[in-house]
Amino acid sequence: MNARLDEAAVAAAVARIGAELVAQEAALTALDQQMGDGDLGITLSKIGLALQEFVASTPVEGDLGKWLGKAGMAANRAGSSSFGTLLATALLRGGKAVAGKATLAGEDLAAFLAAADAGVQERGKAQLGDKTVIDALHPAAAAFGAAVADGKSVAEAGQAALAAAQAGRDSVTPLRSKIGRASWVGERTEGKVDPGCEALVVMLRALLG
Amino acid sequence: MNARLDEAAVAAAVARIGAELVAQEAALTALDQQMGDGDLGITLSKIGLALQEFVASTPVEGDLGKWLGKAGMAANRAGSSSFGTLLATALLRGGKAVAGKATLAGEDLAAFLAAADAGVQERGKAQLGDKTVIDALHPAAAAFGAAVADGKSVAEAGQAALAAAQAGRDSVTPLRSKIGRASWVGERTEGKVDPGCEALVVMLRALLG
Amino acid sequence: MKKILNQPADFVPEMLEGLLKAHPTQLAHAGDDLHCIVRADAPVQGKVALVTGGGSGHLPVFLGYVGKGMLDGCAVGDVFASPSAEQMLAVTQRIHGGRGVVYIYGNYGGDVMNFDMAAEMASFEEIEVRTVLVKDDVASAPPAEAGRRRGVAGMIFAFKCAGAKADQGGTLDEVVAAAEKALAHTRTMGVALSPCTVPRAGKPTFTIGEGEMEIGMGIHGEPGIKREPLQSADEITERMVLSILEDLQPAAGSRVAVMVNGLGATPPEELYIIYRRVHQLLAAREIRVHRAYVGEYATSMEMAGASITLMGVDDELAAWLDHPAQTPFFVQVA
C-alpha cells in the first residue's frame, strides 16, 4: 500500500464511472422497472454525462476533497431521484472526509468510502437488510478499509470492495424491499436484484478500470 | 288492388320493423363505422325497441295517421341521429298525409310514402345523388305509387318498392358521399354501401314480412 | 375497451346523475329528463338565453359550459348522437328569460335537423329563436365549401363571447352578432393519434396504426386530411398552425386568442409542448397572444390527440373573452 492516486487518476476514475453509467442506462432502467418507477437508468445516465462534463470542465486545483464535493453538487443537479441524491450525498460527505488533499492514499480512499457510507445511511434512513444500496455499500466500504488496514494495495482493496459489494447485493436479492418505492412492490421484490446495489457494483467495476 | 290494411296489420308491420332494426344493430353499426361515427345501428336499435313499445302501449283509436305521427315522436325521443330524425320526420309527415284514416288502402300507403319522401328531402336538404337514404327512398316511393296506380296489389307494390330501394342503394354505392358525416370521408366512401340506404332496405323488407 | 362503466346503455344517464349530484348549486334539469341540463338559476329574466346541445362523449363540451357568463341550457344526447327535438324544446322553454333564445351548436346533420325542428316548435310558443352554427374545423372542407365544415373546439370561443354579451344585457340581435363575430375569426384543426370507443358499440370506431396519426380528424373520428407517420410535436404543430393561418390570414401586429385542446388521453404536458411551438410561430409573424387556453375543452372520450384553435381578436372580442364566467368546467375571474 504505497501508491497515491493523483489528480489525473481520480479524474480519470470519475470519468470512467460516468461513461459506464451512460452505457448501463438500459440495463438499470430494466431493473428499476421491475420494482420501481423505471427511472434509475435515465437518472444515472444523466448523472454519468454530467460527471464526464464536470471532469472535462472543472480543474482539481489541488483539493480533491473539494473537487469531489463539487462533483456531488453536479450530480444532484443532473439527477435527483433517491439513488441520485444518495450518490450526490456520498460524494459530498466523502469529499469532506478528504478535504484539502491533493492526492489520495489508500487510507484516504477508505475514509472517503466510510464517510460516504455514513452519509448515505443518514440521508436515506435505511437499515441494513432493508434491501437498498447500503447493503452493498456498507460491506464494500468495510472490506476496503480492512484491506487497507491489512496493508493491501489500492487495487487489491478495490477488488475486495467489489467482491463485498457483489456479495452484499446477492445476499439481499432473496429479501423483500423494505424502504423507498420498491417497498410498495412488497413480496414481488423477493428474488429480484436491488437496482441500487447493482448500480453500485457497476460503479465500482468501472472505478477499477 | 282492393285489400285495405287495418289497424292490426299496420301495428304489426311497425312492430316487425322495430324488431328487425334491433336485430340488425351490429350490421348497421359496422356500415356506419366505415363512413360515419358508428352510431346508426345503436340509434336504430333504440328506435326499434321504442317502436315495439309504442305498438304495445299505444292503441290506434281509429286514426292511423295520428298514430303514425305519434310513432314518429317516439322514434325521435329514442334516437335522434341524422337517420333517426329523418325517420321520425318521415313518420310525422307520412302520418299527416293519411290523417283520420282508420284503414289504409294502397293509395293511402302511396300518399304516406310520397309525403315521407318529401319530408325527408325538406328536413335533410340532400339532393338525389348525394348518396343518402333519399337515393333509395325516392325511387321506392315512386315505384310504389306507380304500381298502385297500375292497379297492383299492396304486396306487389311493396315488392316493387323494395326492388327500387335496393337498386337505388346499389346505384349510389360507387359514388362519393356528398352530405352529412360521410361527406367528410370523401373518396374513401366510394364503393361502400350507404348505411342509410341499407337501413331503408332493411325496413322495407321487414314491412313486407 | 378499457372503460369504467356499468351497463353501456346507462352510460349517459348515470353520467348525468353524477354530474347533477356533484354540482347541485350550479346545474339542474328541466322537467324529469336528466338530458335537459339548465343553469340552477334558470330562467334568468331579462337576459337573452343561450342553448347548445349535441352528443355526449365530449366533456366539457357541451353541457360543461352551462353557467354564469356562458350558456343557459344544453340538450344532451347519447354518446355521439343528437338529443331529440323535444328535449331541445324542453330546455328552450325552461331557460327562456323573455328576450329570446340563441341556439349555438356544431354543424352536424342530426343536430341541425333536430334544432330546426325544435325552433319550429318553439315558434308556436312565441319564443323567438335564432340559430348560429359552429363550422370552425378547417380540415373538414376547403374554404369554398366552408358551409360544410364541422364544429369543434372553436365553439367555446363562441359560447364565451356570446355569453359575455348576453351577460352584459345585449339584445337578441347583439348576442347573435357576438357569436357570429367570434366565429368569423375562429379556425380550428386537430390531429388524432388513437381512436375512441362508443360504449354501446364496444369496439373502436376506427383504428390508427402504432406509428400513425391522422391530421384533421374530427371529434367523432371523422376522417381528416391525411393518415401519415407520427411526426414530432413541432412538426405536427406547424402543420396545424399553418393551415389555420392560411385560412384566417391574421395581419402582422394583430392579436389572437389561442386554444390548445386535448382530445382526452393526451396529457397536459404534451399540450404545453404544442403551445410552446404555437407561440413561437405566432411570434415569428408578429402576432400577439391575448389569452391562451391550454387543456381539455372539447374531447372525444379517450382519444389521444389535440386540436389548435385561433381566434383573431379586436378590443371587443378581447373584452368578451376576458369577461368572468363560472361553470362546473370553466371558471374565469376578471
Add this chain to the structure above:
Amino acid sequence: MKKILNQPADFVPEMLEGLLKAHPTQLAHAGDDLHCIVRADAPVQGKVALVTGGGSGHLPVFLGYVGKGMLDGCAVGDVFASPSAEQMLAVTQRIHGGRGVVYIYGNYGGDVMNFDMAAEMASFEEIEVRTVLVKDDVASAPPAEAGRRRGVAGMIFAFKCAGAKADQGGTLDEVVAAAEKALAHTRTMGVALSPCTVPRAGKPTFTIGEGEMEIGMGIHGEPGIKREPLQSADEITERMVLSILEDLQPAAGSRVAVMVNGLGATPPEELYIIYRRVHQLLAAREIRVHRAYVGEYATSMEMAGASITLMGVDDELAAWLDHPAQTPFFVQVA
C-alpha cells in the same frame, strides 16, 4: 408510445417553456432555471410561503397549484424524478416573504432526501422551513405503517387548506397546522386500467392485461393491492370508497369533501359515473358532501384509471376549502 413530443430529453424543459409563455401574468421562474416555478408576484411580503415539488408527468400536480390562495412556488423535476435540492433552494429563496416557508409534498424517497437537503441549506440563510409530508394513499401501506404511505391526489386538499390559511395571514405554525389538519382527515385510493410511458424510457413501465385492472396502483405505476379482472364502475367505486371509509371512519351526520380524479386517459364522463356511486354510498351512511371535485387533478400522463379522495371536514376545513383560489389549473370563486 403515442406521444406528441420532440426529443424525449426536452420533454420537461419544452413543457415548462410553453407553460410560462401561456401564463405570463400568473407564473415566472426563479433565476434562469425554468424548473423553478414561482408566482409571478412572488415574494408576497408578510405571507407564509408554500412550496411543493416533485417529478413531472402529473399535471396539474405539482406546479399547477402555484397561484393566489394556494402555493407560492414549485421545484419541477424530470418525468417521475425529484428536482434537485439546489432547485428547491432557489425556489425557497425567491418566494420567501419573511414569515417562513412550508414544504408540502408527497412521501417519495428522492423528494424527501432533496427537500431535507434544501431545508438544511435554507436554514443557513436564516429562512425558517417546516415540512409537511403527504401520505394519503391507503393502498400503499396498512394503517399501522401509515408513515410509509405514498402521497397522491389528497395533496390538493392540503395545498388548498394551507394555502387559504396563509392567504388569510396565518403564522407559520398555523399554516403547518392547517396542512396537517387537512391531511389527518384525508384518504385516497386509486385504480389503474392501463400503463403510462416515461418519454425517455420509450416503453411502458409496466403492463396491465386487456381485461385487467390494478386496485391501489400509485401514480408512477407503483403496484397496488391486487391485479384483477376489470369490474363495473359501481364495483370499482365500492372497493375504493369502502377501503377509504374503513381507514377514515367518518361519523354518520358528518361532512366530507370528495375528489374523483382522473389519471389521464379516463374521460370526465366516466369520472361522473364514479361520482354518482360515491355520492350514493355516502348518502347511505348519512355522510353529506360539502364540495365535490371531479376532473383531472393529479395524473400519470396517459394512464387510464381514477382515484377517489375523501376529506372529512368541519367548519374550519370547509371554510378553507371554500376560500377563493386562482392558479393556471385551479380557479375557485367565493
